Amino acid sequence: MNRFLDLANHPGRAYAVAALLPLLPVLLLAVAATVRNLARCRRHTDGSANRIYWLLGGDQPLKVGGYLAIAAMLGSVALSAWGLMHLSGEPAGKLDPDRWAERGEWIRIGATKAEASAVSLQLGYRIDHLTALMFTMVSVVGTLIFVFAMGYMNAEAKEHLEDHAIHLERRGRFGRFYLYLSLFAASMLNLLIADNLFQVFACWELVGVCSFFLIGFYYERPTASTAANKAFIVNRIGDAGFLIAIAIAFTHFGTLNIEDLIGAFSGGRPASISQEMWIVMGLGLFLGCAGKSAQIPLQTWLPDAMEGPTPVSALIHAATMVAAGVYLVGRCYPLFSPEVLLVIAYVGMLTAFVSATIALVMTDIKRVLAYSTCSQLGFMMLALGVGGWVAGLLHLLTHAFFKALLFLCAGSVNHGCHHEQDLRKMGGLRRSMPITAFTMLVGVLAIAGTPFFSGWYSKDRILSAALGFSLDHHEHALLFFVPLIVAGMTAFYMFRLWFLAFTGSPRDPQLQPHESPAVMTVPLIVLALLSLGVAWGWPLWNAEASALGHVLEKAEPILRTHHLAEEYHWLAGGLALAAAGAGAGLAWAKYGRRAPTPAHLAEPRGFLAEKWYFDTVYDAVFRRGTVKAAYASAKFDKAEHAKSLDGTMNSIATAAARVGANARKVQTGLIRQYVFALALTVLGLLGMLTWLTK
Amino acid sequence: MSDPGLTGYLVLSAFIFCCGVLCLTTKRNAIGLLMGVELILNAANLNLVAGARYVQSLKLDGQIFALLVIVLAAAEAAVALAIFLNFYNNRSTVDVDDAKDLKG
Numbered sequence: 001m002n003r004f005l006d007l008a009n010h011p012g013r014a015y016a017v018a019a020l021l022p023l024l025p026v027l028l029l030a031v032a033a034t035v036r037n038l039a040r041c042r043r044h045t046d047g048s049a050n051r052i053y054w055l056l057g058g059d060q061p062l063k064v065g066g067y068l069a070i071a072a073m074l075g076s077v078a079l080s081a082w083g084l085m086h087l088s089g090e091p092a093g094k095l096d097p098d099r100w101a102e103r104g105e106w107i108r109i110g111a112t113k114a115e116a117s118a119v120s121l122q123l124g125y126r127i128d129h130l131t132a133l134m135f136t137m138v139s140v141v142g143t144l145i146f147v148f149a150m151g152y153m154n155a156e157a158k159e160h161l162e163d164h165a166i167h168l169e170r171r172g173r174f175g176r177f178y179l180y181l182s183l184f185a186a187s188m189l190n191l192l193i194a195d196n197l198f199q200v201f202a203c204w205e206l207v208g209v210c211s212f213f214l215i216g217f218y219y220e221r222p223t224a225s226t227a228a229n230k231a232f233i234v235n236r237i238g239d240a241g242f243l244i245a246i247a248i249a250f251t252h253f254g255t256l257n258i259e260d261l262i263g264a265f266s267g268g269r270p271a272s273i274s275q276e277m278w279i280v281m282g283l284g285l286f287l288g289c290a291g292k293s294a295q296i297p298l299q300t301w302l303p304d305a306m307e308g309p310t311p312v313s314a315l316i317h318a319a320t321m322v323a324a325g326v327y328l329v330g331r332c333y334p335l336f337s338p339e340v341l342l343v344i345a346y347v348g349m350l351t352a353f354v355s356a357t358i359a360l361v362m363t364d365i366k367r368v369l370a371y372s373t374c375s376q377l378g379f380m381m382l383a384l385g386v387g388g389w390v391a392g393l394l395h396l397l398t399h400a401f402f403k404a405l406l407f408l409c410a411g412s413v414n415h416g417c418h419h420e421q422d423l424r425k426m427g428g429l430r431r432s433m434p435i436t437a438f439t440m441l442v443g444v445l446a447i448a449g450t451p452f453f454s455g456w457y458s459k460d461r462i463l464s465a466a467l468g469f470s471l472d473h474h475e476h477a478l479l480f481f482v483p484l485i486v487a488g489m490t491a492f493y494m495f496r497l498w499f500l501a502f503t504g505s506p507r508d509p510q511l512q513p514h515e516s517p518a519v520m521t522v523p524l525i526v527l528a529l530l531s532l533g534v535a536w537g538w539p540l541w542n543a544e545a546s547a548l549g550h551v552l553e554k555a556e557p558i559l560r561t562h563h564l565a566e567e568y569h570w571l572a573g574g575l576a577l578a579a580a581g582a583g584a585g586l587a588w589a590k591y592g593r594r595a596p597t598p599a600h601l602a603e604p605r606g607f608l609a610e611k612w613y614f615d616t617v618y619d620a621v622f623r624r625g626t627v628k629a630a631y632a633s634a635k636f637d638k639a640e641h642a643k644s645l646d647g648t649m650n651s652i653a654t655a656a657a658r659v660g661a662n663a664r665k666v667q668t669g670l671i672r673q674y675v676f677a678l679a680l681t682v683l684g685l686l687g688m689l690t691w692l693t694k
Numbered sequence: 695m696s697d698p699g700l701t702g703y704l705v706l707s708a709f710i711f712c713c714g715v716l717c718l719t720t721k722r723n724a725i726g727l728l729m730g731v732e733l734i735l736n737a738a739n740l741n742l743v744a745g746a747r748y749v750q751s752l753k754l755d756g757q758i759f760a761l762l763v764i765v766l767a768a769a770e771a772a773v774a775l776a777i778f779l780n781f782y783n784n785r786s787t788v789d790v791d792d793a794k795d796l797k798g
Binding site for chain 2: 669670671672673675676679
C-alpha cells in the first residue's frame with residue numbers, strides 16, 4: 001500500500017486516487033440497493049431477509065447515499081488541491097513525465113509473443129497544468145452542486161411523492177440520483193486524467209450514459225425520456241466521428257497515447273500519414289467534440305436536456321460534461337491541421353451566434369441558460385480555432401463556475417416558485433429571495449463580461465485572439481465581428497432574464513415564492529465568490545495578468561498567439577465592453593426601467609422561437625426519413641414478387657408445396673393401378689436385364 | 695401323346711400368369727381379383743412342378759414348394775373372402791374402388 005501510494009515520487013497518483021474515489025459511493029449504493037431489493041421480495045417469509053431489508057432503510061430512499069457521495073467528492077477536492085500545490089512547486093518548463101504520468105498495458109492485441117509487432121491498449125494517467133485545473137474545477141463545482149442537490153432533491157428523499165408534471169405518485173429515488181451523480185463524477189474525473197484516446201473514449205461514453213440516465217431521471221414524463229433518447233442518439237453521431245479518428249490514429253501510429261501522438265506531430269505532418277487522412281482524423285475528433293459540446297449541427301440535444309433535474313443541468317449540461325469536448329480539442333490541439341482549426345473556429349462562431357439569437361426570445365429560465373451554454377461553448381471553440389488556446393480553456397474554467405452558479409440560481413428559483421420555470425410568470429422575486437437574486441446578478445455580470453468578474457478575463461482574451469487572427473487574415477474578419485455581436489447579445493439576454501425574474505412586481509399572484517434553505521444558498525454564495533474572483537491576478541485591470549491564465553500558459557502546447565492580439569488587446573477589450581454595455585443597456589431599457597409591457601411577454605413566435613427550424617428540419621429529414629425508409633424496406637421485404645428476399649424464400653416454399661401436391665396424385669388408392677405399375681416395372685426390369693446380358 | 699418339354703410348360707405358365715395380371719388390373723369386383731390372384735399363384739405352381747419334373751437336381755423340392763403354395767393360397771382365399779364378406783355386409787357391394795375410407 002505504501003509503495004502504491006508513493007506520493008513523493010509519483011504525486012500524480014493522488015489524482016488517480018481522487019478520480020476513483022467517487023466510485024466508492026457508486027459501488028456501495030449499488031450493492032445496498034441490490035441486496036435490499038433481493039431481501040424485499042423475501043421479507044415476509046424469511047426473518048433474516050426482513051431484518052436486512054429494514055437495516056438497509058426499508059421503504060425509504062437511501063438518503064445516506066447523498067452524504068457518502070459528498071464525502072467522496074470532498075476527498076477528491078482535497079487530493080486535487082494537494083496535487084495543485086505540488087504542481088506549482090515543480091520547476092518551470094515541461095513537467096517530468098516520470099513523476100506526473102504512468103501507464104500500463106491493458107489489452108494486448110495481435111501477436112502474443114514479446115515482439116514489437118504486438119500492440120496494446122494502455123491504461124494510464126498523465127497530469128499537466130490543464131488537467132490539474134480542470135480536475136480541481138470539476139471536483140469543486142461537483143461538490144457544491146452535490147450539496148445544493150441535497151436541498152433541491154429533498155422531495156426525492158420521501159417514501160412517496162407526487163410528480164408535479166404528470167401527477168403521478170411514485171417512490172422517491174434519492175439514492176439512485178446520487179449513484180448516477182457519483183458515477184458521472186468518477187467518469188468525468190477519469191476522462192480528465194486519461195493519457196490515451198481509448199481511455200478518453202471509454203470515459204466519454206460513461207459520462208454520456210450518465211447524462212442519459214440523469215436527463216431521463218423523471219422517466220415517467222414522456223418529455224424527459226424522449227429528451228434522454230435524443231441526447232444519447234445525437235451524441236452517438238459525434239462518437240462515430242471520434243471512433244474514426246481513433247482508428248486512423250491507431251493504424252497510422254500504432255499508439256493512442258496522446259503525448260506520443262503529439263510527439264509524432266511535433267514537426268508538422270509526419271510522413272506516415274497523408275494530408276487527407278490527417279484532415280479526416282482531425283474532423284472526426286472534432287465531430288466527437290462537437291457532439292459532446294453541443295456545437296452545430298449536433299447542438300439540438302442540449303436545450304432538451306433541461307428536462308433533467310436542475311442540479312444535473314448545472315453539473316453535466318453546463319459546467320463539466322459539455323466542457324469535455326472543448327477540453328479534448330485543447331488536449332489534442334497539435335493533432336489538428338490548420339484547415340481543421342479553421343473549421344472549428346467557424347463552427348464555434350456559428351454556434352455562438354445561432355444559440356445566442358435563440359436565447360434572446362426564450363421564456364423558460366432554464367432554456368435561456370441552455371442556449372447561453374451552447375453559445376459560450378461556441379466561444380471556446382472559436383478561441384481554440386483561431387489559436388487562442390489559453391483564451392478558450394480559460395473561458396472553459398471561468399464559464400464552469402458562473403454557469404454552474406446561474407443554473408443553481410435557476411434551480412433555487414424553481415424550488416422557491418414551486419417548479420414554475422416561465423419567466424413571464426415571475427417578477428419581483430428580488431424581495432422574496434434576496435440571496436438568489438444577488439448571487440445570480442454576480443453570475444449575470446460575470447457571463448456578460450463586466451470588468452473584474454471572471455468572465456471578463458477570459459472573454460477579453462478570446463476576443464483579442466479573434467481580432468489578432470482576423471487582422472492577420474483579412475478574409476476571416478467575420479471571426480472577430482460575429483463574436484463581438486454575440487457578446488452584446490449575451491449581455492442582453494442575461495440581463496433580460498434577470499430583470500424579468502427579479503425586478504418589477506410579481507406578475508402571477510398565485511406564485512408564493514420563498515427563499516431556499518441554507519443548504520442551497522451556501523453553495524450559491526461560494527460559487528458567486530468563485531465566479532467573481534477565480535481568474536484574478538495582479539494587476540487586476542489587466543486581463544492578460546490572470547493568475548489562472550498564467551498556470552494554463554504552462555501547459556500550452558504550441559505558442560500560436562499572434563503578436564497582433566497583444567498589441568490590439570485594448571481595442572478588442574474596449575469593443576467587447578461597449579457591446580456588452582449596449583446589450584445590458586438595451587435590456588434595462590426594455591425590461592428593467594419599467595414593468596415589461598404585455599407585448600414583451602407575449603408567446604414568442606417565428607424564426608427564433610422555432611430555434612432556426614433545426615429541430616423541425618431534423619425531424620422532417622432524419623427522423624421521418626428514417627421511419628419512412630424503414631417502412632419502405634419492410635414493405636419491400638414483405639413483397640411477394642420474386643425480386644425481394646421474402647418473395648424468393650416464399651417462392652421456394654411454394655414450389656416445394658406444389659411438387660408435393662402433384663406427387664400426391666400418383667397415390668390413387670386404386671389397387672389395379674398399383675398392380676399395373678408393378679407389372680410394367682417388372683417388364684421394364686426384365687427388358688433391361690435381357691438387353692444388358694445380351 | 696408327345697412330351698411338350700419344359701418350354702411348353704413355361705409358355706403355358708407365362709400365359710396363365712399374364713391372364714392373372716390382366717385380371718387383377720382390369721377387374722373391380724373383389725371376387726374377380728381373388729380369381730386373378732389364384733391364376734397367378736397356379737401359374738407359379740405350374741412352373742415349380744415343371745421344374746421339378748425336368749430339372750433332375752431339384753428332385754422333390756419343386757413339388758413340395760407347390761404344395762406349400764396351395765395351402766397358403768387356401769389360407770389367403772379364406773382370409774380374403776372373410777374380408778370381402780364383411781365389406782359386402784357394410785357396403786352391399788364388392789367393388790374395391792369403394793374401399794377408400796382410409797384414403798387421405
